[in-house]
Amino acid sequence: MSQKKNEFLENKDESKVSGEVTDKYSLRGRVFNRIREDILSGKYSENEELKEVTIGNELGVSRTPVREALRQLELEGLVNIIPNKGAYVTGISQKDIHDIYVIRSYLEGLAANWACSTMTEEEIDALEENIYLSEFHVRKGHYEQIVELDSQFHETLYKASGSKILEHQLSTYHHYVERIRKVSLGMEERARKSNEEHAAILEAIKKRDKKLAEKLAHAHIISTIENLNKQGL
Amino acid sequence: MSQKKNEFLENKDESKVSGEVTDKYSLRGRVFNRIREDILSGKYSENEELKEVTIGNELGVSRTPVREALRQLELEGLVNIIPNKGAYVTGISQKDIHDIYVIRSYLEGLAANWACSTMTEEEIDALEENIYLSEFHVRKGHYEQIVELDSQFHETLYKASGSKILEHQLSTYHHYVERIRKVSLGMEERARKSNEEHAAILEAIKKRDKKLAEKLAHAHIISTIENLNKQGL
DNA sequence: TTGTGCATAATTGTATACAATAATACTCGT
DNA sequence: ACGAGTATTATTGTATACAATTATGCACAA
Numbered sequence: 001m002s003q004k005k006n007e008f009l010e011n012k013d014e015s016k017v018s019g020e021v022t023d024k025y026s027l028r029g030r031v032f033n034r035i036r037e038d039i040l041s042g043k044y045s046e047n048e049e050l051k052e053v054t055i056g057n058e059l060g061v062s063r064t065p066v067r068e069a070l071r072q073l074e075l076e077g078l079v080n081i082i083p084n085k086g087a088y089v090t091g092i093s094q095k096d097i098h099d100i101y102v103i104r105s106y107l108e109g110l111a112a113n114w115a116c117s118t119m120t121e122e123e124i125d126a127l128e129e130n131i132y133l134s135e136f137h138v139r140k141g142h143y144e145q146i147v148e149l150d151s152q153f154h155e156t157l158y159k160a161s162g163s164k165i166l167e168h169q170l171s172t173y174h175h176y177v178e179r180i181r182k183v184s185l186g187m188e189e190r191a192r193k194s195n196e197e198h199a200a201i202l203e204a205i206k207k208r209d210k211k212l213a214e215k216l217a218h219a220h221i222i223s224t225i226e227n228l229n230k231q232g233l
Numbered sequence: 234m235s236q237k238k239n240e241f242l243e244n245k246d247e248s249k250v251s252g253e254v255t256d257k258y259s260l261r262g263r264v265f266n267r268i269r270e271d272i273l274s275g276k277y278s279e280n281e282e283l284k285e286v287t288i289g290n291e292l293g294v295s296r297t298p299v300r301e302a303l304r305q306l307e308l309e310g311l312v313n314i315i316p317n318k319g320a321y322v323t324g325i326s327q328k329d330i331h332d333i334y335v336i337r338s339y340l341e342g343l344a345a346n347w348a349c350s351t352m353t354e355e356e357i358d359a360l361e362e363n364i365y366l367s368e369f370h371v372r373k374g375h376y377e378q379i380v381e382l383d384s385q386f387h388e389t390l391y392k393a394s395g396s397k398i399l400e401h402q403l404s405t406y407h408h409y410v411e412r413i414r415k416v417s418l419g420m421e422e423r424a425r426k427s428n429e430e431h432a433a434i435l436e437a438i439k440k441r442d443k444k445l446a447e448k449l450a451h452a453h454i455i456s457t458i459e460n461l462n463k464q465g466l
Numbered sequence: 467t468t469g470t471g472c473a474t475a476a477t478t479g480t481a482t483a484c485a486a487t488a489a490t491a492c493t494c495g496t
Numbered sequence: 497a498c499g500a501g502t503a504t505t506a507t508t509g510t511a512t513a514c515a516a517t518t519a520t521g522c523a524c525a526a
Contacts, residue, residue: 023316026509028304051477062511067478068304071261075308077401083256084478084517092398099398106339165325165332168310169402259479284507295481300508317487317508 027061032069034059039078039089040179050079050087076172094233097180098225100173105221107170108154111161112201112217116210118162126156127202134195138188146191147182153198157217160205180233190227197223260294265302267292272311272322273412283312283320309405327466330413331458333406338454340403341387344394345434345450349443351395359389360435367428371421379424380415386431390450393438413466423460430456 023029035055038044050070052063059066070087073079079087092100130153137145154174158167185191197220204213256262268288271277283303285296292299303320306312312320325333363386370378387407391400418424430453437446 023314026316028509029316053477063478064510064512068301071301072304072308075305077398081256083259083262085519086477095396096398099396103340103343103399103402106343107336110336110339163328163332165310165329166336169336261479286507296508297480297482318489319507 027065028068031055031059031061031065032072035069035073036076036078039073039091040176042091044089044091046089046091048089050089052087092176097177097228097233100177101221101225101228104170104173105218105225107166107173108157108221109214109218111157111163111166111170112205112213113210114162114166115157115160116205116208116213119160119205123156123160124202124206127153127198130156131195131199131202134198138191138195141188143182143186143191146185150181150185150194151178157201180228183231183233184224184227187227187231190224193223194220260298261301264288264292264294264298265305268302268306269309269311272306272324273409275324277322277324279322279324281322283322285320325409330410330461330466333410334454334458334461337403337406338451338458340399340406341390341454342447342451344390344396344399344403345438345446346443347395347399348390348393349438349441349446352393352438356389356393357435357439360386360431363389364428364432364435367431371424371428374421376415376419376424379418383414383418383427384411390434413461416464416466417457417460420460420464423457426456427453 024033035050044050052066052070056063056066070079070081074081074087078090078092080090081087130149134146134149134153137149151174155171158170158174161167185194197216201213201216201220204216257266268283277283285299285303289296289299303312303314307314307320311323311325313323314320363382367379367382367386370382384407388404391403391407394400418427430449434446434449434453437449
């Protein structure tokens with residue numbers, strides 16, 4: 001075998017994004033994330049066949065981790081596996097992304113509603129700090145940090161909802177549209193407005209006003225959708 | 234090895250439930266369904282460790298299909314895998330079930346709303362037949378068929394929503410609570426009422442009245458929750 | 467030329483072998 | 497008796513071998 005010093009086998013640390021399910025430090029986990037990334041980024045085209053040996057060779061690993069990764073991606077809906085035939089890229093369309101945001105608008109509302117009952121003081125403090133910090137980075141134009149803080153805000157909210165199921169689902173969607181979020185928050189105008197909306201949501205939760213919190217969280221995502229439309233996404 | 238004629242290896246046909254992701258005819262698919270069933274039915278207790286070889290021996294298969302199944306179950310949230318340690322049963326609590334129904338109440342509403350734009354004549358016909366047939370089986374007390382028709386009704390609605398994402402998610406939840414649904418629809422009173430609600434939802438969709446369809450579909454699931462509470466679930 | 471059938475190759479499905487890691491038990495000194 | 501350190505075992509992680517299935521190509525007849 002060519003033994004071509006594959007950097008994939010070395011690269012053990014990536015930015016730790018919250019809400020991860022798959023193990024980042026096993027080969028399977030890394031193959032999983034890699035393929036997912038490649039699908040979401042459009043490296044693979046719709047309906048393209050993903051062959052276990054080919055991917056394995058590209059990444060310098062055997063079929064085993066690749067197979068496991070593909071099976072998991074099937075459950076995420078990113079690949080379609082036809083038994084005894086192969087794994088085919090499903091990809092996600094513009095409409096899919098739109099649908100995810102609409103679904104999220106309901107579920108984030110629900111999370112905010114539930115969080116009114118279950119959010120702890122520590123979580124409130126964490127969100128206040130998040131908003132404060134984010135304000136700073138927006139002024140400075142630190143987009144990397146803005147995106148990370150946005151992730152943290154939402155993940156904290158999900159956890160604070162007190163529902164394992166809801167948290168799991170929202171995390172999945174949130175990660176799904178990670179790429180899109182980076183573009184969206186790349187506009188200063190939107191980043192600022194988004195943070196203001198976060199602040200309003202937190203205020204409602206602090207007052208334990210379920211209806212208001214739900215409405216604001218819902219509106220926050222709708223507002224994101226409108227922004228995406230403006231950007232032609 | 235003991236070679237104890239394991240019936241698991243023979244049993245190739247099970248009731249074909251719609252919305253299935255995993256292949257029922259591969260070993261992996263059958264192991265997956267079996268473990269899921271065992272977790273949902275309470276055969277495994279919370280936090281119990283699932284060892285690959287043990288399960289493999291019980292089912293008369295090697296570790297490979299078991300591993301793949303466990304990795305998939307991790308994504309469904311039914312097991313928690315700690316790298317290099319093991320797979321532990323997460324199970325789903327009463328609260329989880331309740332949460333799923335609340336989430337579904339929103340998403341089924343959304344599905345009904347969207348279906349107003351996208352449902353075809355064929356789908357409408359199928360649902361009308363479904364309701365008509367279901368009426369018959371309710372009168373006769375054929376609970377097996379009632380549950381199957383209920384599944385079909387909802388799966389058709391999901392598909393008619395025209396959203397791959399929404400369909401996928403609702404199917405997953407729907408299957409998650411399959412066991413519960415059987416109990417719920419086992420009450421004649423509820424089975425009858427449920428079918429009436431289906432009819433009302435379909436009428437709204439036929440009139441392409443999005444708001445009404447959404448409201449009725451939402452209420453249908455809420456109504457189911459209330460029924461479950463009545464049954465002490 | 468076209469299409470059918472068979473041989474061959476490519477690919478997935480499953481089992482097993484080997485490697486790495488974590489859990490357990492044991493030894494030995496105090 | 498007790499604990500630290502180490503050897504042993506158990507278990508998971510990955511690679512490879514073999515089996516089953518599907519795709520491909522070629523021969524050959526109409």
